[in-house]
Amino acid sequence: MKKFVSLILVFLFLSSCKSTSDFQTFYNDHKATASFSIGLSGTLGRMFIPKKEKELLGPLLKKASHYRLMVFQENDQKTTKHFSRFIKGHNYEQLVRISENKERIDVYFQEDKDAIIRELIVRIKTADEFVILACKTALTSEDIAILSASFKKSIQ
Numbered sequence: 001m002k003k004f005v006s007l008i009l010v011f012l013f014l015s016s017c018k019s020t021s022d023f024q025t026f027y028n029d030h031k032a033t034a035s036f037s038i039g040l041s042g043t044l045g046r047m048f049i050p051k052k053e054k055e056l057l058g059p060l061l062k063k064a065s066h067y068r069l070m071v072f073q074e075n076d077q078k079t080t081k082h083f084s085r086f087i088k089g090h091n092y093e094q095l096v097r098i099s100e101n102k103e104r105i106d107v108y109f110q111e112d113k114d115a116i117i118r119e120l121i122v123r124i125k126t127a128d129e130f131v132i133l134a135c136k137t138a139l140t141s142e143d144i145a146i147l148s149a150s151f152k153k154s155i156q
Helices: 002-016 022-030 042-046 051-056 058-063 077-089 141-155
Strands: 036-041 066-073 093-100 103-111 117-125 129-139
Antiparallel strands (some): 093 103
């Protein structure tokens, strides 16, 4: 009986642990239709970021553990619809939306129960491309405040 109870407890524990991010499922489902897709570890991804941007994005880069990048053709309406349904269906919240002419940037995030941002997704739509950049993070509200202050300094 102890073995049976132990087995059930182990199963419940493992099933409650999330081994992949929500975006990982979207990435796996759509990487074959992307013009370009790549996944990089946080360390490797930081190597490609210029020094000036590293200073600007300090807390985000320090706490980002994995990046996924996908590039689609703009006329790929099917993927655009799937992405919109994915965002709504996985309880992402919109952090920022910037629109100018026919170009648009949306930033979405997903928090855990401790109010720590676990995933950030940036969607960029231009006249000829649809780009998605996702990163796994562990950002707190203090990190967001530091990022916000850093952006304000860079705009001035």
